[in-house]
Amino acid sequence: MRKFLYLLIMLGVIFFMTHAGFSKSLYPLKDNSIKIIVPKNVVIGDPFELKIYFKKPTSNIQLSWLNRKLDLTRLNQDSVTIFLGSDIKKDKPGIKLLTIKYGNKKILKRIYLRKRKFTVTRIHVSKKFSSLSKKDLNRYFREKRIVESILFKVTKKRYYEKNFIPPILPFIISSPYGRVRIINNKNRSIHTGIDIKAKEGTPVKAINSGIVALTMDQFFSGKSIYIDHGYGIVSMYFHLKKILVKQGQKVKKGQVIALSGKSGRVSGPHLHLGVSILGKMVDPEKLIKKF
Ligand SMILES: [Zn+2]
Incomplete structure (x- = not known):
């Protein structure tokens, strides 16, 4: 009985490790030719930086964030830093998707927009x-x-x-x-x-x-x-x-x-x-x- 209980706990731990940290299921398109640095959560209204590093110089990137698009062409760079932000009047708290397209690849990042304190x-x-x-x-x-x-x-x-x-x-x-x-x-x-x-x-x-x-x-x-x-x-x-x-x-x-x-x-x-x-x-x- 005790063995069975241990097994159940172990199975639970394994399940938790593979499923709970949602970072894994978040980025289904694992891609080693690109490295993206972006905060996981931001307060509404706060600007933030998105840094992208490419293995090879890349010329076109398309971003989509909160119904806005940024389409950069002829970059020919191996890294790019872009500012993004949200609007206290227009945006609501919650999980938002940032889409990054380059070449024929597409990567999704989840960013949690936190409530803002105000006076x-x-x-x-x-x-x-x-x-x-x-x-x-x-x-x-x-x-x-x-x-x-x-x-x-x-x-x-x-x-x-x-x-x-x-x-x-x-x-x-x-x-x-x-x-x-x-x-x-x-x-x-x-x-x-x-x-x-x-x-x-x-x-x-x-x-x-x-x-x-x-x-x-x-x-x-x-x-x-x-x-x-x-x-x-x-x-x-x-x-x-x-x-x-x-x-x-x-x-x-x-x-x-x-x-x-x-x-x-x-x-x-x-x-x-x-x-x-x-x-x-x-x-x-x-x-x-x-x-
Ligand atoms: Zn003013």
Whole structure:
């Protein structure tokens, strides 16, 4: 009887070892010509790195992640690092699949998106920003379409150099990413970027190299700049006082692109910094501090 019990326990242990650590069944297409480094779990909104090492230089890779695609061609590299992220407004916690295709091969990776902790705060702004006139509402929708066309356009070239820098020093965040703001006791809005303390007229630097994709005076965001860093990464700078660059212009990491201000919907002067990766608004603080 005791022997039988031991056998049963042993069988249980063997079953657990082969089935419970789901990593084995997760990657059914075992492939020694590629090595992939990606986190197993990430907090919603946090950007993360995907590193791929190939045995032989590879020129085409297609990624699919949270209904977004990144298609890189003519790479001819034996390794590639790509930033990916999720959006506090658009994505839900749970297990998500990252698909990597190269040549005629396909690899799946599971990434667990964890819940994000957030705080709630009340802010007060001019009334015209909480009760929009029809004209302002139409303006907002018009601007939204233009901005989306910039954020969803994925440049296959990479302009950014490793590590992103703060646009303003000291880098003091007055309102973090993901915070819920109740505006004029009326509207609820989720903060999809970070607010950095800045007196009016503070020089604002590009957080990395890229091309100015758009400059615009927007209803909510005020005077704004959008920089395309390539591979689907766009940084945005809002509520500016003065824009010092032009659309289509190349900018270097650390180059002064504007003076901060208080244009658009604000409760005081500051710089709002946003970062979009493949159209997902991620936490810029993590991008700057971690990478
Ligand atoms: Zn903000």
